[in-house]
Amino acid sequence: MNTYDNKINIFVVIFSLTLVLCLLSSITMAADMKVKMEHWGETQGEQVYLYTVTNSSGMKLKVTNYGGRITALEVPDRRGKLVDVVLGFDSLEDYLNKPSNFGAAIGRYGNRIADGSFTLGDKTYHIAQNNGDNHLHGGFIGFDQRVWNIKVVEKSNEVSFVLTYLSKDGEEGYPGNLDIKMTYTLTEDNALQIDYxxxxxxxxxxxxxxxxxxxxNGANSSAMNHKLMINADYYTPIDEEWIPTGAIEPVANTPMDFREATRVGKRSNQNFWQLNNGAGYDHNYVLNTAGDLNQVAATLYEPATGILMRMYTEEPGVQLYAGNFLDGSITGKYGRVYKKHYAICLESQHFPNSPNVPYFPSTVLKPEETYSTTTIYEFTTK
Incomplete structure (x- = not known):
């Protein structure tokens, strides 16, 4: 065998070994994504399950088909210790007996609609008025209280929970049979992706x-020390019932400005009419990202744990809610009492009351169209 043949053989061996190692790496990665299913109880005559998936970094996602809820999201802090970064309960009974939106799927309409009514064409629809005279988060029995169908889809570098639900024509007053699919995906790079x-x-x-x-920080203390950045030059002010006034105002030179990472509580006590009106931060921000998933819409950082969350979304807005109505009356996971400002919500969305404000981004869906949007929460440390 000549030198040339030897080189060819060596190349073939190296290539083959590389291919085998790649395949083994792929198989190992798939094996590292561990999925567990357990029966969690029953409600409305339907069976409820809790699903848990853990990636190779130890990040853990728990999802239940009751309300399409994320019940736990454990991520590594800067020391590698897992921290559960979402509020919730340990049991189905608590979710049933302590009404809340913790981790829930929200619909048909997230946020508020003034006077519980809107007009499509020449017809006015009257929907549930479950927040004073207004409609909030889908009505008296929104998607957060429905039992969803769920299936697990496993790939080499991610696991998805695919949840489906048929919201029937007239449910909570909404027109049309709405066929919904939500997909929660945990990836190997410590991201939670939600596709709607x-x-x-x-x-x-x-x-x-x-x-x-x-x-x-795992709900061990207030979230007002978190540092928040929202990529938005404008927000939509609200009236005394948390309904947008219709104005779109600049955040500059106001406590609403989070264009630079700022401690959430730094300006929350300022005598600013919007904070007084809304009992704190509970506002929609007009994102600068124009639906580009490659642009960061918001970041949230806790210095004590070093956990940094980046949010990406195709939605035009994000609702900042600083847990203003948590009052210490609810005891959640691990026996922790949820006090005022013990959480920050960053809800990707179209604007509140959009159906009644023609120049807000439209939320109308027609039979020939498909509603499709993605939001990603990515976790790292610094």
Whole structure:
């Protein structure tokens, strides 16, 4: 055998070994994503399950088909210790007996609609008035209280929970049969991706979101020390009932300005009419990102744990809610009492009351269209 043949053989061996190692790496990565399913109880005559997936870094996501809820999200802090960064409960019974939106799927319409009514074409629809005279988060029995169908989809570098639900024509007053699919995906690079998709057989309105309450120190203390950045030059002011006034105002030179990472509580006590009016931060921000998933919409950072969360979304807005109505009356996971400001919510969305404000981004969905949007929460440390 000549020198040339030897080189060829060596190349073939190296190539083959590389291919085998790549395949083994892929198999190992798939094996590292561990999925567990357990029966969690029953409600409305339907079976409820809790699903847990853990990636190779130890990050853990728990999802239940009751309300499409994220019940736990454990991420490594700067020391490698896992911290559960979302509020919630240990059991289905607590979710049933202590009404809350912790980790829930929200729809058909996330946030508020004034007077519980809107007009499509020449018809006015009257929907549930479950927040004073107004409509909030889908009504008296929103998606957060429905039992969803769920299936697990496993790939080499991620695991997805695919949740589906058919919201029937007239449910909570909304027109059209709305067929919804939500996909929660945990990736190997410590990201949680939520994909929303919906179709209707009659013109309707849709504004889906997830209502996770984040506390990056594990709800051991207030979240007002978190440093927040929101990539938004404008926000939509609210009236005394938390309904947008219709104005779109600049955040500059106000406590609403989070264009630079700022401690959430730094300016929360300033005598500013919007904070007084809304009992604190509970406002929609007009994102600068124009639906580009490659641009950071918001970041949240906790110095004590070093956990940094980056948010990306295709939505035009994000609702900042600083846990203003947590009052210490709820005891959640690990026996922790949830006090005022013990969480920060960053809800990707179209604007509140959009159906009644023509120049806000439209939330109308027609039968020939598909509603589709993605939001990503990515976790790292610094």
């Amino acid at each position: 998709q919906a179709n209707t057989d009659k013109t309707t309105i849709v504004n889906l979101t997830n209502h996770s309450y984040f506390n990056l």
